[in-house]
Amino acid sequence: MDISAIWEWLTTPLQHGFMIKAVFVSALVGIVCSVLSCYMTLKGWALMGDAVSHAVLPGVVIAYILNIPFAIGAFVFGLGSVISIGFIKEKTRIKEDTVIGLVFTGFFALGLILISKTPSDIDLMHILFGNVLGISNSDIIQTAIISVITMVVLALLRKDLLLFCFDPTHARSIGLNTTAIYYTLLGLLALTIVAAQQTVGIILVIAMLVTPGATAYMLSDRFDQMTLIAVISGVFSSVIGTLISYHIDASTGGCIVVFQTLLFIAAMIFAPKHGLLFNFVPVEKEKL
Secondary structure, eight states, X not given: OOHHHHHHHHHGGGGSHHHHHHHHHHHHHHHHHHHHHHHHHHHTOHHHHHHHHHHTHHHHHHHHHHTSOHHHHHHHHHHHHHXXXXXXXXXXXXXXXXXXXXXXXXXXXXXXXXXXXXOOSSOTTHHHHOOGGGOOHHHHHHHXXXXXXXXXXXXXXXXXXXXXXXXHHHHHHTTOOHHHHHHHHHHHHHHXXXXXXXXXXXXXHHHHHHHHHHHHHHHOSSHHHHHXXXXXXXXXXXXXXXXXXXXXXXXXXXXXXXXXXXXXHHHHHHOTTTSHXXXXXXXXXXXX
16 A cells, blocks of 8 residues: 555645644534533433534524524524423423424524524534534634533543433432433533534434444443543544545545444444444354
8 A cells, every 4th residue: 555645645635724724623622522422422311412513503593594693593402402302301291202302303494494584694504514624713713712612521520420321329329310311411411512513413423422432432341441541432533524625525524424433333333342243253153
C-alpha cells in the first residue's frame, strides 16, 4: 500500500479552510456524543434520544422566524419534549415508549409544517441533515461552548449518573434525587443534540448518540474503558467520515453515520468476548 497516497488522501481536504472547520467540529461533536452515548446505552434510552432529536425541529424554525440563535429554540423545545414526556407518563396510564412516540412525532410534524409555511433565504432542510461544511465561526463557538458545558456537567455528576443508569432503585435508596438526575441527563441530551445538529442534522444525530456507546459496549465490560473506546470510535468515524464525504462528494452526516455503523458491525462480529465469531467457534468445537 502506498503510504504517500494515503497521506495525500488525508491531507488534501485540509488545504481548504472550510474542511479544517468541518473536521474540528465533527471531532468535537464526536467526543461529546460518544461520552453521552455510553450513558444512553446503559440506560436503554435510544428511543428517548430519538424523541428529543426530532422534537427540536419546531424550535429551530421558530428561532429562525424570531431571528434568535437556533440553539435557543432547539434547547427550549428539546427540554419541553422531555418535560412533556415525563408529565404524560406520570399523569396517565400510557407506557413510556408509547408516550415517547406520541411526543416526538407530534413535535416533528409541527416542525415540518412550520418549515413548509416559512419563507426562508436559507435552506431549512439543513436542520434535518446537517451542513457542517458550511458552518460559520459563530456556530463553531456555540458548539464548543455547549460541548464544554455538557462535558463539565457529565464529569461532575459522573458517579451519580452512573449509579442512576445501572440501578436507579439503589440510587434512590441512598438518598439521591433520581428525578433531578433524570431531568439533568435529558437536559444534557437536549444540549448535545443542539451541538450536533450542525454536523449531522437532527435526523442522524441519534446514531451519534447510540452507535459509539453500543460499539464500545461490545468491546468492554468496564465503564471507563467503554467510554474511552466510544470516544475513539466516535472521533475516528467523525473525522474519517468527513474526509470521505469530501472525496466522494456525498452527505457528510451520512458518511459519518455509515462509517460508525461499519465500526459497530466489525465489533459485533470480531469483539474478543461478546462478538459473534468468538461465540460461534466454541459451539462448532462442541459439535465436533
